[in-house]
Amino acid sequence: MIGFSTLFYKELLRFWKVSFQTVLAPVLTTLLYLLIFSYVLSKRIEVYPGVSYTAFLIPGLVMMSMLQNSFANSSSSLIQSKVTGNIVFVLLPPLSAMDFFGAYLAASVVRGFMVGLGVLLVAQIYALTPPVHIFWAIVFGLFGCGILGCLGIIAGVWAEKFDQLAAFQNFIIVPLSFLSGVFYSIHSLPPFWRQMSRFNPFFYMIDGFRYGFFGLSDVAPQQSLLIVAASFLGLSALTIGLIHRGYKLRG
């Protein structure tokens, strides 16, 4: 337990010491998205009756920033440690696969939530109404950040160089998160793309998270929760298995 909590603490410290880049910068980037998209589109679109486009956009952007930062946290910590060689400091001690997995995952979720809260805070310039089902929002936030934390661990363990990690991010994470309905409801898409979106797990994270804010969603939140929870459990099992086998960590 001390082993786990120390690694968790070290991972928190790692991003907190550079919180300017790891928390403030992503909040600012997301704020820019919000300002631009809401300015350009707010007059034209009303996704749900009675919900302005800006109000619709905010939870999506919050969740997207949470997901991206959860991924960034575990993946960049691992690749940095591997490239600089200081990964041996966590490979030499008697830490179990669960300690290792749990610590990187938990730190990723914390970073995701810090960025998410930061975005929500600055989004108050638009005077939001508070979430109607905050519990649902938190649950989807946890699972979403958990999934991306797992993906970050897998990518960080797999990649040997920074550009491989960048490829993973640019070709998998970014497309999936942009095509997940952050900026639109999938009901506004042509049938083919609407169908495709249903294979994107990110869609269910965002849709479920948004349900927590408005009580309105594209699919039933129970269904989203089932898919998101199953994805999380499956990915966790895969990640723990990889760490346990020493995949790319203990050659």
Added chain:
Amino acid sequence: MTTAIEISGVHKHFGSLHALRGLDLTIEQGEFFALLGPNGAGKSTLISLLAGLLRPDQGYLRVLGHDVVRDYRLARRSLGVVPQEIVYDPFFTVRETLLIQSGYYGLRHNDAWINTLLERLDLSDKADVNMRALSGGMKRRVLVAQALVHRPEVIVLDEPTAGVDVELRQTLWAFIQNLNSQGHTIVLTTHYLEEAQEFCQRIAMLKQGQIVALDTTQNLLASFERRELRLALDSAGLPESLRPLLRRSIGSTHILDLPSLGCLEEILGIIRQSGAQIEDLSLVEPDLEDIFVSIMSEQASV
């Protein structure tokens, strides 16, 4: 008493490279052991296998009787490893680094021992300095401290004195010797053979993934018969028949290769017969370097 390190039938491949070819080695508790060999012999690979950073393709390794793969928790708790490469985490200070490393071993209140380590390794005034701001030699000493935070019984150092200046090297040796005298098993690799000769009781020489010599330092030195004979002769000079043994001459001093002690009598006889007078004579004992070079070149011709 359980053995400190037990290595049996260990093979390791990197792709098509057969880096370790069936290694067997047993090191008892309390030994001060040196692992020698040219670059690429497989010393660091063996240490990584012991530490669980790599996994063997075949065979097993045990630390204090604990299999490094199956009983990894107990094995790693008993082992402290100082890696060959200088690595550090640039986010932390020296003290933070050591506190965090203690936590990984499940130790929470380790400040007293950390302070002792800092003091013994001459790092006290750097405790709150960021790792980035330390010199190479200091970073290496932090690595030594990191390997010792959990007071391991078996300590493995991979070229601990590489790139460390003479004064610090002595501090480090005194420290390591002290640990050994307290009962810790020490295993190290080094490029400075005189260090191994001075400090280590037993030596294994590794070449291309195989052990080519394994004995006590004393036996290795004694079994090596070649010595150097220094003769200062008068103007009559060195007899022609001894020319083949001549390594070099400095003025009237001739340095001869003495294949074995038994040849000494014969050589002196030849000189007496030639009428030359011996003005001075000395025997130079072999050192580890001679043995190392000889063993490494012997095997190359096989």
